[in-house]
Amino acid sequence: MTWRVTVDRGRCMGSGICTALAASSFVLDEERSRPLSGETAPDETVLDAADSCPAGAITVTESGRVIGPRD
Numbered sequence: 001m002t003w004r005v006t007v008d009r010g011r012c013m014g015s016g017i018c019t020a021l022a023a024s025s026f027v028l029d030e031e032r033s034r035p036l037s038g039e040t041a042p043d044e045t046v047l048d049a050a051d052s053c054p055a056g057a058i059t060v061t062e063s064g065r066v067i068g069p070r071d
Ligand code: SF4
Pocket: 007, 011, 012, 013, 014, 015, 016, 017, 018, 019, 032, 033, 049, 052, 053, 054, 055, 056, 057, 058
């Protein structure tokens, strides 16, 4: 099973929360976050980052279904 991770760089405000929570999955690039890989093995820290993003910029999908951020 693989998750797809995207960051809407137009919404990202560069808070760095995702890079702090999931340093192996996100990196700040010119003051905006991007995923280190577009696909990842299931990783709770990625969902935590999506939940914590103040801009709602992170989306995690599994088989086309949005699983993060969680409600
Ligand atoms: S938590 Fe959200 S706003 Fe902050 S750097 Fe990550 S994607 Fe950008």
